[in-house]
Amino acid sequence: MPKIVLGVCGSIAAYRAADLARDLMRAGCEVRVCLTDSAQKFVTPILFETLTGNPCLIDTFDEPERGRMAHLDWARQADLLLIAPASANTINKLANGIGEDMLTTIALAFEGPMMLAPAMNPAMYQHPETQASLNNLVEHGATLIEPTEGDVVAGESGQGKLAGNAEIVGTALALLNRSNLLAGKRVLITSGPTQEPIDSVRFLSNRSSGKMGSALAQAALLMGAEVKVIAGPSMAIYPRNAHVIEVRTAEEMHKAALAELSSCDLAIGAAAVADYRPSNPQEGKIRRSDDAISLDLVPNPDIIAELAKSGKRTVGFAAEPSTDLTVAIAKIQRKGLYAIAHNDVSNRGIGFESDKNQITLIRADGVQETSPLASKLLVALWLLERIAE
Ligand SMILES: Cc1cc2nc3c(=O)[nH]c(=O)nc-3n(C[C@H](O)[C@H](O)[C@H](O)COP(=O)(O)O)c2cc1C
Structure with missing residues (x-):
């Protein structure tokens, strides 16, 4: 039975942790709860002890079993x-390595996957220190379940509401049930957009956020892989345990991908690579005039097709403006791919820029399967399970 330590902080949303503990138990997990001092202003240890049947920790020096040093004992036993x-x-x-209460001390001693589901006033969430800390924790491998937008207390509204239990439980189960199919494997991921210079200050690009590539990197690490990411310019945060090679143009991405190809077992092309680039980018700035100008575009290298040519298992992404799979299927043959993930980017709720995704995986042998609509991390885990075998 997977063991979860559920940490509850001093927030109005602390009451929701009771249901969360129950939902996790219903899903087959053993739950142990650690409350911060402030959490006790909102909820009581007896609530969680009764619900879970386990003692609840609060103070760093709590010792339900004498001599076992509960912070280390709980950290060692927990799977999540x-x-x-x-x-x-x-x-x-947490982002600063401070262990001054039981929860932060357990977190310091814990070596497995950590999930954070923040809840707070939107100004506190957007505070630069909070954002920097979250980025730092995600870089170190934590899984962030972003708060949702809506009405929060004190008549305010914005991003700060604790995510729904279904999303939190679904992610926890996916992390707990992840396979280690990629243990010992080296995975190469291209991610994000490319920028194709028009002149020294302008470029052609696209709406790719790099979030799917980042989720794939995190998922591959969780499944035991060694991960390299060739990343086009974006705000995406990549895990620190992944080796990230930053590039700007499709030609740079092409060069980096070919250089890394020999040292990978599986290549995934999640980048939205520009198909064309201006043939003659201008030095300096093109000045405004009343005359029309035109851009001469030349094709960029087909990176994914070249990766596939090597014989390495190669999986592409097809960002298509509809649910029609015809173009994606044709790409499998034309580019020699093992499989392709079709992404309907006409649906604003998934794909480009969104935190969620849904893909249809089509393999060269014709097998098709559609993922659940879920966070990009869950979709990444779902995809890797299917292409790693
Ligand atoms: C009524 C009330 C509600 C609060 N709600 C939140 C909240 O939702 N999120 C948050 O980050 N802080 C909230 N705070 C502030 C925290 O409780 C405070 O920063 C505390 O030091 C957090 O301690 P902890 O991180 O050890 O739980 C709230 C404070 C009060 C008085």
Whole structure:
């Protein structure tokens, strides 16, 4: 039975942790709860002890079993550390390695996957320190379940509501049930957009956020892989355990991908590579005039097709403006891919820029399967399970 330590912080949303503990138990997990001091202003240990049948930890020096050093004991036994709701205060402490209460001390001693589901006032969430801490924790491998937008307390509205239990539980289960199919494998991922210079200050690009590539990197690491990412310019945060090679243009991405190809077992092309680039980017700035100008575009290298040519298992992404799979299927043959993930980017709720995705995986042998509509991390885990075998 997978063991979860559920950390609860001082937030109005602390009451939701009771249901969360129940939902996780219903899903077959053993749950142990650690409350911060402030959490006790909102909920009581007896609530969680009664629900879970396990003692609840609060103070760093609590010792339900004498001599076992509970912070180390719980950290060693847990398969997952889930902090929900995670307060701004605890997030900022975690990012700075501070262990001044039981929860942050367990987090320091814990070596497995950590999930954070923040809940707070939108200004606290957007505070530069909170955002920097979250980025830092994600870079170190934490899984962030972003708060949702809506009405929060005190008549305000914005991003700060604790995510739904279904999303938190679904992600926890996916992390707990992840396979280690990629243990010992080296995975190469291209991610994000490319920028094709028009002159020294302008470029052609696209709406790719790099979030799917980042989720694939995180998922591959969780499944035991060694990960290299060739990343086009974006705000995406990549895990620190991945080796990230930053590039700007399709030609740079092409060169980097070919250089890394020999040292990979599986290549995934999640980048939205520009098909064309201006043939003659201008030095300096093209000046405004009343005359029409035209751009001469030349084709960029087909990176994914070249990766596939090597014989390495290669999986592409097809961002298509509809649910029609015809173009994606044709690409499998034309480019020699093992499989392709069709992404309907006409649906604003998934794909480009969104935190969620849904893909249809089509393999060269004709097998098709559609993923659930879920966070990009869950979709990445779903995809890797299917292409790693
Ligand atoms: C009524 C009330 C509600 C609060 N709700 C939140 C919240 O939702 N999220 C948050 O980060 N802080 C919230 N705070 C502030 C935290 O409780 C405070 O920063 C505390 O130090 C957090 O401690 P902890 O991180 O150890 O739980 C709230 C404070 C009060 C008085």
